[in-house]
Amino acid sequence: MSEPVALAPSPAPTDRVTRFDPQIAHRRVTPRLRPWRWTVSAIVLVVLIQFIVGVFTNTRYEWNKFWPYFTRESILDGVVVTLQVVGLSAVLGLVLGVVVALGRLSTNPLVNGLAWAYVWFFRALPLPLLLIITFNFSYFYPRLGVGIPWGPVFADVQTSSLTPLAIGVIALSLNEAAYAAEVIRGGILSVEAGQIEAANALGLSKARQLRRIVLPQALRSIVPAYGNQLVGLIKASSLVYYVSLLDLFGAVYVLESRHPESIVPILIVGAAWYLVLTAVLSVVQFYVERFYARGNARALPPTPAQRLRRFTVSSYVRLTRRGF
C-alpha cells in the first residue's frame, strides 16, 4: 500500500450558532434573483426601443409610402413568381437531390462516380452562369426526345418553347439538387449502422428500410440543414431576373427605375417581403423539426408560446416570493 494522499486539515469547529425557525426545512428554497440578467435586459430593451422609435420617426424612410408599395400589384405579382420559382425548385431539387444522394451512397462505382460528378459540376457553376446557359439551351439542343439510342425517337419537345419560368426552375433545381444531395447524404450517414443491421435481420425490404427506418432518422439532421438551403434558395431565386422573369426582386428593380423619387420605400418593401417569406419558412421548419424529434428527446422542445408562458410564470414566482 502506498502512502495516502495528504488532504487539507479539517478546520477547527467554531462556537458559532445559527438560529432559525424549525419550519424552515419545510419551505421551498427561494432561487437567487440574478440582478445582472435584469440589468442587461433593461439596457438591451432601451437600445431596442430607441432603435425602433428612430426607424419610425426618421422621415427619410418615407413610411407613408410603405403600404401602397407593399401591396402594389406589380410587387404582389413578383411575390407570386418568387413563390412559384422557389416552391417548384424546392420540390424538384429535393427529389433530384434524393436520387443523387442515393447514387453517392451506391456501391456501384459507375453510379457513384456519376453522382459525384453531378455534385461537382452543379456546385462549381455560379448560378447566373447556369441560368444563362439554361436560357440558351435550345441553341445547343434544339429538340429533346425519348427513343432508342442512335435509333428512332418516339416523342420530343422543341426546347425553344420553354417559358422563362420553366428555365428558371430548371436551373435552380439543378443547382439546388447538388447541395440537397450532400445534405441528404450526410443525414443518411448519420444513422447508426446497427439500425440497418436490425432491419436486415428482420428481413425488411430496402425500400421499407429507407422509408420507415433510415429517412425518418436522417431527417432529424437533414431538416435544419435543408432549411438553411431553402433560405438560400429564396434569395438565389432573385437571380431569375437574368432570364427576364419578373420575380419579387425584378419587380422591385423595375418599380425603382420608374419611380426614382421613391427608391428608399421600394427597397424597404423588397426587404420586408423577403423577411416575411423567410419568417414563414422558419416557422414551418420549427414545426417540422419538432415532428421529427419524436422519440429523440424525453419531452418535445417547447413552442415559442409555451416558452413565453414558462418564463412569465417563473419570473412571477421569483419576484412575488421575495415580496415585491
Next chain:
Amino acid sequence: MTATLDTAAALEIRNVHKSFGTREVLKGVDLTVDPGDVVAILGPSGSGKSTLLRTINHLERPDLGYVAVHGDLIGVEVRGSHLHELSQRAVRRQRTRIGFVAQSFNLFPNLTARDNVAEPLIAHRRLDKTAAYERSVELLARVGLADRGDAYPRQLSGGQQQRVAIARALALEPTLLLFDEPTSALDPELVGEVLSVIRQLAATGTTLVIVTHEIGFAREVAGTVVFIDEGVIVEQGPPSQVLGAPKQSRTREFLSKVL
C-alpha cells in the same frame, strides 16, 4: 459422392470460413444443434464468436462452407458443384425464420415499442395494422412490458429496451433465435430481467444460440456449451463437462480468467 443436409438438426454449420481483408476470423467451424437445445457460445474477445453468429442469418456471407437451418441452406443454393449466393429478397425471406437480438438492442428510435414489434408483422404482410398492434401487445406482455407499448425506446431502461428487442425478434415466430451478447450493454442490476426472459424462452423449447459472457447463466440454462478461440471450436459439450471439467488447456485458461 453426394452429401445431404441434416434435416433432423435445427442448425447445421459446416466448414465455415470467413476473412475480413487478410485477417481470417473463422477458420473452419463445424457445429450441429438439436431442436430445442440451448447453445451458449463462449470465447475471448476477437475469437470470432459474434462473426459466427452473424453468418447464421447471413448478415455475413461465409467465404467457404455453409449454414443450414432445419435442413434449408441459408443465403446460398447449390448450383452444380458450387454454392451460389441467393438474391437479397430470398435471403430476407429466410431471415424471417431466424430471430436476431443484438448487443446494443438496435430498436428503431423513431418508432414506439409497439410499432417496433409490429414493424416486421406489417412489413411481411402477416397481419394488418390493427391485428399487428394486438399481437404486438401480446408479445410485449410476454416480456413483461404490456403497459409500455406507447413508450419510445429512449424512454425505456436498457433492460426494457432489450426485452422489447426480444419481443420484436419473436414477432415472426422464428424457429431459431440468435442472441449476440444480449446483456453486455446493460447495467449490472438490469441483467437479471433480460436473462429471466431468455430462461423462459429456453423452457418453451425454442432453439437458442447465445453468445454470452455470463458463465453462470450458461451453466444454468445451456444444454450445450461451445468454447471458441482464434476462429475454431476448441471444445464443446454439456456445461458440466466444458465448464466443470474442461479437457483443453485453452478452455481452462479462459475459464480461470473469467470465473
